[in-house]
Amino acid sequence: MMKxxxxxxxxxxxxxLVIPVNAGSQVLSDNSxxxxxxxxxxxxxxxxxNGFDLNSLGVQRPAVIDKVSISxxxxxxxxxxxVVVYQDANGGSPVDAMLAGSQQVDITSAGTFTVTLTSPxxxxxxxxxxxxxxxxxxxxxxxxxxxxxxxxxxxxxxxxFDLSKLSTAQVLGPSDGTGPVNINxxxxxxxxxxxxxANSSGTPTAGTQTPNGGDVNLGVMAPYSACGNVSYDTGDIxxxxxxxxxxxxxxxxxxxxxxxxxxxxxxxxxxDIIAFKEHGNVEKDFPIAITxxxxxxxxxxxxxVIGSAYGQPRxxxxxxxxxxxxxVCAEVRHGGNLAYFTH
Numbered sequence: 001m002m003k004x005x006x007x008x009x010x011x012x013x014x015x016x017l018v019i020p021v022n023a024g025s026q027v028l029s030d031n032s033x034x035x036x037x038x039x040x041x042x043x044x045x046x047x048x049x050n051g052f053d054l055n056s057l058g059v060q061r062p063a064v065i066d067k068v069s070i071s072x073x074x075x076x077x078x079x080x081x082x083v084v085v086y087q088d089a090n091g092g093s094p095v096d097a098m099l100a101g102s103q104q105v106d107i108t109s110a111g112t113f114t115v116t117l118t119s120p121x122x123x124x125x126x127x128x129x130x131x132x133x134x135x136x137x138x139x140x141x142x143x144x145x146x147x148x149x150x151x152x153x154x155x156x157x158x159x160x161f162d163l164s165k166l167s168t169a170q171v172l173g174p175s176d177g178t179g180p181v182n183i184n185x186x187x188x189x190x191x192x193x194x195x196x197x198a199n200s201s202g203t204p205t206a207g208t209q210t211p212n213g214g215d216v217n218l219g220v221m222a223p224y225s226a227c228g229n230v231s232y233d234t235g236d237i238x239x240x241x242x243x244x245x246x247x248x249x250x251x252x253x254x255x256x257x258x259x260x261x262x263x264x265x266x267x268x269x270x271x272d273i274i275a276f277k278e279h280g281n282v283e284k285d286f287p288i289a290i291t292x293x294x295x296x297x298x299x300x301x302x303x304x305v306i307g308s309a310y311g312q313p314r315x316x317x318x319x320x321x322x323x324x325x326x327x328v329c330a331e332v333r334h335g336g337n338l339a340y341f342t343h
Contacts, residue, residue: 035145049151065195071111152175
């Protein structure tokens with residue numbers, strides 16, 4: 001049968017750091033480039049999973065996974081797809097990994113498909129494998145950069161196997177061109193997950209700011225032409241969303257400002273973020289979070305936090321905010337107003 005058309009990178013900006021998504025959440029991603037290649041499931045249903053070493057990523061356990069995403073090229077509507085999450089005590093091959101949880105879904109359209117798990121999955125082991133059992137005819141996208149040792153395939157020729165035990169698969173191995181899989185992705189499957197680690201070290205929560213002392217490449221952040229103090233992550237748009245949406249920013253009159261949250265002071269300028277899909281349709285809720293950074297006044301940098309206002313009527317939501325030098329950054333999930341506050 002043919003299934004055709006790792007490197008461990010933990011990325012949020014599609015740069016090299018661990019940063020909260022929601023309060024305490026982090027994105028698990030092995031992807032590191034912008035190139036994409038489609039890979040087709042043929043012959044029989046197959047499991048495709050990516051591996052993540054939680055110790056190297058600083059994720060404390062017990063941890064909880066609540067969202068899993070895959071970049072879809074061609075779906076097979078009506079054919080069951082199963083999200084699978086395995087945990088592994090010793091790393092290496094996932095042949096002895098244990099199923100931590102699963103959920104069946106129906107994927108009906110191309111693009112980034114995100115599953116919000118009905119029952120979040122608790123992880124207690126240091127290595128986690130996250131992916132999907134995909135039906136025949138399904139095509140997903142792979143990142144065409146780096147090595148392929150952390151994307152594994154599993155299938156049984158002419159049949160199925162017990163998803164709770166990867167050891168029951170007739171074929172199980174990495175997609176680096178070696179046997180028994182004999183598939184070389186020349187990169188990694190575009191499968192990601194959101195995980196929340198144990199809060200023993202004071203994980204930041206919404207409404208607080210955390211300084212980041214590491215070296216960070218903000219070169220992927222592009223300023224909006226009409227909002228010079230605001231920038232967005234071009235990697236989120238080009239790599240994670242495959243340029244399926246385009247974002248823009250305008251400055252709007254202060255009288256449009258929704259009521260300021262109690263305990264916070266509105267500062268700076270009121271911005272409006274709009275995302276457009278194909279044919280100019282407005283995307284109110286982004287398929288994934290898009291990192292945005294704001295440059296506050298120098299006097300505010302120590303306690304500036306970013307707010308996002310959305311809904312009908314619009315209401316402010318103060319976001320978990322991380323400071324990098326003279327900018328503050330947060331994960332934005334909705335179109336609407338954007339601004340920074342002090343507290």
